[in-house]
Amino acid sequence: MEIIRPEVTTPQEADLAEGKLINSFLETCTGQYPDPDKWLDEEIRRNVLLTTVDAAVAWARQRSIFPLIFGTACCAFEMIAASGPRFDLSRFGMDIIRFSPRQADVMLITGTITWKMATAARMIYDQMPEPKWVIAVGACAISGGTFRESYSVVPGVNHIMPVDVYVPGCPPRPEAMIHGINRLHAKIVKGTIDNPNLALK
Amino acid sequence: MLEIAFALLAITAVASAVAVIVVRDIFRAALCLILLFMTVAGVYLLLHADFLAIVQILVYVGAISILIIVAIMLTRDARQGPPLGNLKYPAAVVGILLLGVVVFGIINTAFVIPDNAPLQETVKPLGKALFGDSGYLLTMEIAVVMLLSAILGAIAVIREK
C-alpha cells in the first residue's frame, strides 16, 4: 500500500490525518509479503555479454552499502555495537550511516515496529531509491517477538514490506548482525545489473 | 575567438537581464541576476580588467546577491512577484527611445582610440591609481566614508527597537 500523506497546514489536521492513515494501514496490511527465496535454487540467467559487468556491479553494490538504521528499540543498540569499535561494521564499507532514505541502500529494521510507527517505516522504505534491501533484525522485527500479542505491535515487518534477510535473536549479538549482513552480501552478489533486487522479482 | 566569446556573453547577459524582469518566481529571478553578474564579469575579462572581473564576482555574486537572497527569504509573498505595473507600455516606449538615442549616439561618435597595448597586470596600476599621488585618494576616502555612513544608516534603520 502506498502511503499518501495529504497536504495539511495545521498540526491538528496532521494528527487527524495520521490517525486515519494508521487505521487504514492497519486494515490493509493483513497478508505477508512472500519471501523471495526462489532465487536460491534458481540458476540466474545472466546475460553472457554482461557477465563481467554484472559481477563488477554486484561487487560494488555488495561492498559499498549505506545502511539506514531504522532503530526503534533495544536491537538498535546492538546494531550500534556492531558498528562500534569492537565489531566495526565499517570494515564492510558500511560506515557511512545515512539517516536520509534517499541515499541509503539497506534498511536495517532494528526494533519493535508499532502500528503507529509502521506508516513511517513504510514511507521511508518507499522513499529509498532502488535497488534497496531490508534486513529485519530481532524477534520484534521478524514476528513481533514477545509483543506479538499486543494490540499495537506489527506482527513482523514482512506484513508491511518485503524482507530480504531475517536475523533472529532478541537482540541478536553484533556478530549475528554482521552475519546477517554477510548473508545479504551473498544475496547481492547474485544480482545482475538490471535486476539487482532479486527480492522484487 | 574574441568575437565568439563576446557574442556568447552578450547574448547570455541580455537574456538573463530580460529573464530577471520576466521570470515571476523571484528566487529564480535572483538566480538569473547572478548569471548576469557572472557574464558581466566575463565581459570585464574581455576588456582586460581581470581584477575588476574578480571583484565583480566577489562583490556582486558573493555579497550583493546574498543580500538579495536574504531579503527574499525575509519577506513574505515576495515569492511570486506581482505582475508588471500599469506603467508597462510607457516604460517600454521610454526604454526603447532611450536605447535608440544612445545607440545612435554611440554609432555616430568617433572615439579617439589610442593604440596602447592593454596592461598585463591591473592590480598594481590600480593600486597606484587609487593610492598614489594622481589624486583618487580623496575620492576613495569619501567613498569609504560613504560606506561607513551606509553601515551606520543601515544599522540605525533596521535595528529592532
Place this chain on the structure above:
Amino acid sequence: MKFERYGTGIVKGMALTLKHLFRAPITVQYPDEKLNISRRTRGNELVWFPEKCTGCGTCTKACLQGNIILVTHRGEESKFIVDKFELDSGRCIFCGLCVESCPYNALAMGLSYECAKYSRKDLVLSKERLAVSNDHQPSAYYRPQFDDQLPDQSLLLYDRDKGGQKLKFLPLSKRKRGSGA
C-alpha cells in the same frame, strides 16, 4: 561564554584522540576471527536432547509466549513420544525460561548465533534441527554440567596480556569443544 582556557581544552582533547590513533584497534574481524563467546551464551537456537525429553510440556508452559509447539502421543508404558517439537526462532526471545523450567535437563540454550535466514519459514526450527548434534551444541546456561567442555570467554578486559601482546581470537573451529551430552 568566555574562552577562558584559550583553546587548551581543545588541544587536550586532540592530544587524547592522537594517543588513540597509536593504540591498537580493538576490533575483532568477525567472520575471520571469532570471539569466544560466553559459556552461558543464550544463543539463537535451543538445543533439545531427544532421548532425555519426556514430553512433559513444562517448557511450553514456561515460555512466556507459547513459542514451543509440542505434540506428543502416548507410546508403550504410557510414555510420551514427541511427534513434533518446534521452535519459532523468529519469535523466541531467548530468555531461557523454558530451559530453566525443564525438569529433565532435556533442553538447553544453544551456542550458535549465525542464524540469519533468507526466509521466514526457515526460522521455524523442527525437532530434527533442534536435536543436539555435533555442530549444534548446548551452552552452559542453567546447565553447569557443560561448563567444562566450553572454552573460556574472551573478555575485552583481558584484551592484552602482560606483555602488551594482543590476545588472539581463535577461529571457531580451533576452539576446544565438548562432545555434547
Place this chain on the structure above:
Amino acid sequence: MLEQYGYVGILLIVAILFTITIPMLPMLLKRIGLIPGKKNPTKVQSYECGMQTVGKTRVQYNFRYYFFAVLFVLLDMLTIFLYPWAVNVKELGAGGLVAVGIILSLLTVGYLYAWRKGALQWK
C-alpha cells in the same frame, strides 16, 4: 592575459560538460533499463522523518542574521580597496599605510558602533 583566462574559460567549459554528464548518465542508464525503479507517489514526497510535512516549506524565514549580511556586504566592499594596496605596499610606503589606516579606522568605527548597538549580538 586573455590567453590565461582563455584557459580558465576552457576549464569552465570542460567542467560544465563534465558535471552535466554526471547526473545525465543515470538518466541514460535508466532509459536503457539498467537502473531499476519507478515512480510512486510515496517516493516523491519529501522526507521529514517519515511524517507528513505540515504547512508550507519555503516560508518566510526569520533570518536573524540579516544584520550580519548587511555588514558583510559593506565590509566586503571595504576590503576591495585593500587588494590594490597590498601588492603595492612597498611602493606606496607610509602614505598608503596612512590611507589604509584611515579605511581601517573607519571600518573599526563602524564595527564598534555595530557592536555597541548590539548588532553583533544575536539574541
Place this chain on the structure above:
Amino acid sequence: MTLLDQFQLILKTAGWPEWAVYLTPAIVGILIIIIFVLTVVIVFIWWERRLISRFQIRLGPNRCGPEGILQPIATAVKILLKEDIVPEKADKLIHFIAPIIVFVPILLIFAVVPFGEGAILVDLNVGIIYVIAISSISVIGIFMAAWGSGNKYSYISGMRSIAQMVSYEIPVVLSIVGIALVTGSFSMIKIVEAQSIPFILLQPLGFLIFFLGSLAEMNRSPFDLLEADSEIVAGYHIEYSGMKFAMFYLGEYGVALAYSGIITTLFLSGWQGPLLPPILWFIIKVMLVFSLIIWMRATLPRLRVDQLMSFAWKFLLPMAVINLVVVAVEVLVLPAGLQWVMVILNFGLAAVLILLWSKLFTLGGGRVEV
C-alpha cells in the same frame, strides 16, 4: 614559465597550427587536472574513513581491495546505478542544476593551484582572490540545493550556509591580504617562491584565521553545520540521491583537496622542500593538512550557528584586522632580511592577542524570549 608554456613552445617549434598550439596543452592540462583531482579525492575518501576509524580505535574499511582502497570506487559504481529521485515539492530545474553549480567552481579552483614547480594551469595575477571569488559561487549552489529540494531540513541548512559564508569570508580575505603584503602579489607561484620561511611561521595568526575560515568553507567539523547529522539529518543534500548526491559527496572532498592545496601553497611553502620531487612534497603537505582536518573532525563537537557567527565576527575579524596592520607595519619598517624577527614578533603577537581577546569577547547567544 609553467609546464603549460613549455608544452606550447614545443608544439610551436613543431609547427602546429596556432589554435592547436593553444588548445592542445590546455585540454591535456585540464584532463590531467581532472584525473588528478578525482584520484586524490578517491584517496582522500579512503584516507578519511580509515584515519577516522583509527582515531576511534577501530579498523575502517579494509575488505575492498588492498586495505579497502577500492572502497570509493565501489561506492561510485554503486551510486551510479542507483535510482534518482526528484521529490515533487522540489523546484525541478534548480534541483537539477544545484549540484552542477556546487561542483563546477570546485573544479575551477584547481586552475590556480600549483601542484608542483610550474605544474599549474594558469598563474593568474589575481590567483588567490580568484579562489575566494570562485568559491563564493559554491555557496549559491548549496543554497540552491537547499531551496530546490523543498525540504524543511535542507531549508534550514541553506540559511545556515548563508550565515557561514557571511561570517567567514571577510576574515579569510583579510588574512590573504596579509600574505599579499609580504609577497607583493596575489599570484600563487610568486607566493610560493616568496616563502623562504613558510608563512605559517611568518604569520601564525593569519594561518589560524585562514585555516578556520577554510574549515567553514569546506563545511568541516567544527563548522559542519550545513550537514549536521544530529540536527538536520543530512542538511542541504537530504533529498538528493544517486549521482547528484555523489556530486555533493565528491564536491565535499574536492573542496577539501582544493583548500588543503591552497593552505599548503599559502602557508606551507607549497611544493618547496628538500630532496623529494616537488609534486611529492605538495602531496605530502596536502595530506598532512587534510589529516589535521580529519583529526579535528574526530575530536571536536560542532558550534551552534550563532556562536559560529559570533566567533567569526568578534574573534576572527578583529584579529585579522590587527594582524593586517601589524604585518603592514612590519613589512614597511623591517628590512627584507629580517624575516626571522618578524616570525618572533608575530608569534608573540599571536599569543598575546589570543590571550587578551579570549578575556574580552563572549560568544553570546542563548535563549530568545518568544
Place this chain on the structure above:
Amino acid sequence: MFSVGLDQYLILSAVLFCIGLFGVLTQRNVIKVIMCLEIMLNAVNIALIAFSQYITPVTLTGQVFAIFVMVVAAAEVAVGIAIIFTVYRNRESVDIENFNILKW
C-alpha cells in the same frame, strides 16, 4: 564576422541599461526593483570599463570609476534592503505601492 570594439561594448551596455530601466519602471516588487537597479549599475560599469580599456588604457581611470560605482551599488543595496525591511515590518508587504507614501 563582426569585430568587437568599443561600440559593441557600449551598445551592450546601453541595452542592459535600458532593460534595467524598463524593469525599474515596471516592477512592483521592491526587491525586483533593486535587482533591476543592479542591472543598470552593471551596464554603467561595462561602459566605464570599456572606456577605460579603449580610451585610457594606461591610467585605468574607468576602472577606478567602476570600483566607485560598485561601492555605491553596495551601499545602495545595503541601505535599500534595510529600508525594505523597515517598511516590511510595518506593512507586511513588498509592493512598491507601499513605498510611494514615505510616511509610516
Place this chain on the structure above:
Amino acid sequence: MPIKTEQFYLNVGPQHPSTHGVFRLRLSLDGEVVTDVEPIIGYLHRGIEKLAESRTYTQIIPLTDRLDYLASMTDNVAYCLAVEKLAGIKIPERAEYIRVIFSELMRISSHMMAVGFYLNDCGAFFTPVLYMWREREKIIDLFDMVCGQRLLYNYMRVGGVSQDVPDEFLPAIKKFVAEMPRYIGEYNQLIKQNEIFLARSKGVGILPKETAVNIGASGPVLRASGVKWDIRKMDPYSIYDRFDFEVPTGEAGDCYDRYWVRIQEMTQSLRIIEQAINQIPAKGPICSEVPQFFRPPPGETYGYIEAPKGNLGFYIVSDGSIAPYRLHIYPPTLINITALKDMMIGWKVADLIIIFGSMDVVLGEIDR
C-alpha cells in the same frame, strides 16, 4: 519591532538520528529559534503493562528488560523488589550483593551511553561514543559472562538471581574497577574542558530547581538542578545502607551539569562496586525457594528504586493468581521529559537536540 514570520512546523523524529529512538517533536520555528514544542510519544508503545496481565510473575521479568533497555538489569531489580515486597520474600545475602554490583555496573553503562550520545548530539563525530562503547563492551562482557546475553539479561528472579556468578567474574570485575577511573579521566580529558563543548552546553536548557521538583523529576536530571535526592540514600532499599557513597549534584541545572553529574555518578558507582566486592559473602544460596508458578497473596504494592535514569517504580496489584491483576510502571524519563517544553522554548534547533540528549531518555520506558 521584530519582523513577524510565518509558522514553520518541523518534525523532528520519529526517524531522526538524535531522538534516541522514536521520539517525535513537532516544533514551531521562528528562524532557528524554537517557539513551540509538542512532544509526541507512543511510537514505541508496546503494551507492556497489558501484556504483563497475562503472564506469570516470572515471565514478566523478560518484559521488564525491554523497558529501559539500556539499563535492563535495574528494571529487573525494581520489579523483583516490588514482587518480593508484595509476597514478603527474603532474599539471600549473596544475591543482594550480586544485585547491587549489577545495578551499579548497569548505572555506569547506562550513564556512559547517555553521556556518549549526548556528546554525539553536540556534534562530536562518534568519537566519545565509541570510546565509551569500548568500556561498555567490557561491562557487557561481564554481563554476558553471567547471564549469557549482551543487552537484555533476564537475570533477576523473584527471590534472588537466576544463577550464581561464575568463578572468573570477581577477578574480572576487580580488574574493571581498578582500571575504570583511568578511562573516566580520559573522557574528561577528551571533552570536559573543550571550549566548544562548554559553549554548547553551559547555560543551555536550564531546568530550575523549583520546576524540577514540581514536575517530580528524578535521577541525574533532578540532581543536576541542585537537589540532593537519591533513593539509595533517602530511602535505602536492598542493602544500600551498607555502602558509603556520595550523591553528586549540580548547581545550574543546565546541560553541562547533567553531563557532569553523570560522570561523577560513574565514579561513585565504582566506589559502591568496590565495597560490594569486598563485602560479598563467598558462597551461599543465591535464590530463595519460589515456586515456578508463584502466587503472591492478594494485595497491592509499590516498589521503587533509583534506576540510572531516576526513580523507577512498579505498582503491582495481585489477585492471588499466577499473573498480576494490574502492573503499572512509573518510568522516570517520562516524568523528566514533561519539563521539555519549558526547557526548549527560546533555544535554537541545535540546542534543542542537545537538551533532549542531556535528558537521557529511552523510549522503551516512556512509551512502555
